[in-house]
Amino acid sequence: MVLDAIEANKARIIALGNELLNTPETAFKEIKSSAIIKRELTSLGLPCREGLAITGLRADLQTGRDGPTIAILGELDAIRVPSHPFADNVTGAAHACGHHAQGTAMIGAAIGLSAAGVKESLSGNVAFIAVPAEEAQPAEYYADFLREGRLRATSGKAQLILEGVFDDVCAAMLIHVSTAHGIAAGYNGLVSREFTFHGKAAHAGLCPENGVNALSMLRCAMAMMDAQRENQNPADHIRIHGIINQGGLAENIIPEKAVLSLLVRAKTIDALEDAAAMTERCAKGAALAFGGKVSIATTPGYLPMHQSPALTAIHKANFARIAPDIPFADQPHRGSSTDMGDLSTIISAIHPNSAGASGTQHGSDFIITDPEAAYVTSAKLLAMNTIDLLYGNGDAARALSIEKPVLTREAYRQRWQ
Ligand SMILES: [Zn+2]
Ligand SMILES: [Zn+2]
Numbered sequence: 417m418v419l420d421a422i423e424a425n426k427a428r429i430i431a432l433g434n435e436l437l438n439t440p441e442t443a444f445k446e447i448k449s450s451a452i453i454k455r456e457l458t459s460l461g462l463p464c465r466e467g468l469a470i471t472g473l474r475a476d477l478q479t480g481r482d483g484p485t486i487a488i489l490g491e492l493d494a495i496r497v498p499s500h501p502f503a504d505n506v507t508g509a510a511h512a513c514g515h516h517a518q519g520t521a522m523i524g525a526a527i528g529l530s531a532a533g534v535k536e537s538l539s540g541n542v543a544f545i546a547v548p549a550e551e552a553q554p555a556e557y558y559a560d561f562l563r564e565g566r567l568r569a570t571s572g573k574a575q576l577i578l579e580g581v582f583d584d585v586c587a588a589m590l591i592h593v594s595t596a597h598g599i600a601a602g603y604n605g606l607v608s609r610e611f612t613f614h615g616k617a618a619h620a621g622l623c624p625e626n627g628v629n630a631l632s633m634l635r636c637a638m639a640m641m642d643a644q645r646e647n648q649n650p651a652d653h654i655r656i657h658g659i660i661n662q663g664g665l666a667e668n669i670i671p672e673k674a675v676l677s678l679l680v681r682a683k684t685i686d687a688l689e690d691a692a693a694m695t696e697r698c699a700k701g702a703a704l705a706f707g708g709k710v711s712i713a714t715t716p717g718y719l720p721m722h723q724s725p726a727l728t729a730i731h732k733a734n735f736a737r738i739a740p741d742i743p744f745a746d747q748p749h750r751g752s753s754t755d756m757g758d759l760s761t762i763i764s765a766i767h768p769n770s771a772g773a774s775g776t777q778h779g780s781d782f783i784i785t786d787p788e789a790a791y792v793t794s795a796k797l798l799a800m801n802t803i804d805l806l807y808g809n810g811d812a813a814r815a816l817s818i819e820k821p822v823l824t825r826e827a828y829r830q831r832w833q
Contacts, residue, residue, distance in 0.1 A: 419738075421531035422524050426792055429524040432456065433784070433791045436516035437502055440494030440509040443549035444561060445706065446471045447521065449492045453546045456523045460530045462544065469575035472565055473546040477529055483540025483810035486800050487582065489590040489756075490522035491515040491550045491572070492508075499780040512782045514593035514773050517790045519546060521591055524795025529802060539810035542802055543585055548572035550755055555610070555715060569832065571718060571755035576648045577762065578832060587726060587764040587816050589801060590756065591794040593784065594769035594777070597735065598745030599728055603767070604653055604681040605688045606717035606753040609639065610661075611699045614709040617672035627670030628708045631663045634655070634674040637702035637710075641695055652687035655751050656680050656695065681753060683720055685822070716832065721757035724764035724819055727801070730812070731768055735802040738793065761822045770794045 432452070439448045450471045454464050462475035471492060476485070493515055497503060526544050529535070533686050549572035561567040569575040576582060619628030641656060648654045658678035664671030666818030678695060682688040696712060703710040735744045747769070756767040772790025775781030784790045805813040820828070823831070 417531055418528035418529065418534055419796055420801065421800065422792065422795050427479050429520060429527070429791050429795060430787045432523055433516060433520040433787055436519055437511050437784070440502065440504050440511050441470050441492070442496060442507065443493045443508050443551055444470045444567070445546055446492035450546060451504050453490065453492070453519050453523065457526060457544060462526065462530070468579060468581050468641050469572050470546050470561070471548045472572060472576060472581070474581060477526065477535060477542040477544070478662040479535045479540060479595070479806070481539040482498070483806060484586045484813040485541040485543055485584050485589040486802060486805050487543040487545050487585045487814055488522050488525055488802065489545050489547050489588055490519035491590065492507045492519060493551050493572070495551045495778060497780055498776065501780070501783065510511045512780065513551065514724050514782065514784065514790070515550065517593040517772065517784065517794065518590055520791045521545070521794035521798055524626055524791060525798035525802065528795065528799040538803065538806040539808065540806050540813060542806070545576070547576065549575070552717065555608070559742065570715065571758070573592070573755040574716075574758045574832070576829060577758060578626045578827070582759065582763065585763060586725060586813060587724070587805065589731075589766045589798065590796060591625050591768055591770050593773045593790045593794070595771060595773055596680045596745060597739070597771045598747045599723060599731070599743060599768040600747040601749040602683065602723060603721035603757055604655065604683055604753050605685060605720035605757055606679055606681045607688060607692050608715040608717055609678045609680060609692060609695055610709045610713040611676045611678070613637075613674045613676070613699070613703060615670065615706065618670045620668050620670050624670055624742050628706055629670050630674040630708060631671040632678050633702045633706045633710070634660065635664070635707050636705065637676065637698045640698040640701060644698075648691070652685070653683040653749055653751055654681065654687060654691045655790050656691060669756065671711070679717070682749060683749060685719065688720070690827055694748070718753040718755045719757040719761045720752055721767060722760045722822065723766050724760070726816055726819060727764055727766040730804045731766055731797065732806070734797055737800070738796055758828070762825050763821060764816045764819045
């Protein structure tokens, strides 16, 4: 019944995908996209809670029977790739990561699960959550939101967790469009560190002996970080990468200030903290060696993503049911990061990939070439996974409680404090 309802609404689902594709908006500013998702959920008789993490929404399909609540997520945000063929002329925002496919698949699943007679076979609740701001932005992007107190976190899922939106949810899933069907073993966590080196200005030709070179401190700090890559465990998947934001003001002045911005990534929280501490030692050591100073700003990014084994098994079994002739890959751990990692730290979560796109993710050539796979197949999989979890008394969802979280919700909130 559910799959028939999705199939019967295929044209509507694909039209929605095109509408969202043509409404690209960046993090926490997804106002029109959010209104489109609200319109669709409301049309299915699902009232929305609005203004969650600024532009987020949540609508619950309640079965009327006691049971767990599971969440189907759709990320809302686009990224700035002005050369993308579907970029906004003014903002340069484009769905070059394909998040419009997520909202589309979420609504497709809602259409299927809302079909007459379906919820009578299920227990608990299905929460459809439109999530803002998965993509990282430069620090200044968030400044107004943070200063005005509208945000405490800089990613949508972290902010929603802090607002309590997931307090009653035991499992969450989203499907990210990609070039092939599969699921990565996990994703790195990420923390952002900005090092500002302070030296002393002096004429670089006339009296360099009176100066302390902040750029030299920065270069030595980077060299020490590079030298320690030898000592990192490949199993930790550590990546340290960044840019020099400021290296001085003129060639004939010994730089009194130099700024290095880094992203530090790793597979586990411990490895992430170790790597971040190493960068700090190098910065402080370089400043000490030169007789200068360094100030350090740290911004939490994302926690490492752990795919739930139970949800992964359900997802793979359902994929094999609806696409028995198409391969589904067990993909290696990825060096990139997602704030789905934050959710996976406190509840069971999965972040599988679907085929349907071609080109390079975050590139100007990343477009949907197979709407059926990107939108409709993903909608069916999300709905099928939901049925497996909540069928009858919701035993499969209740059984997820054996998957112990890395952090409790309370411990997660304390880390943010
Ligand atoms: Zn992306
Ligand atoms: Zn993405």
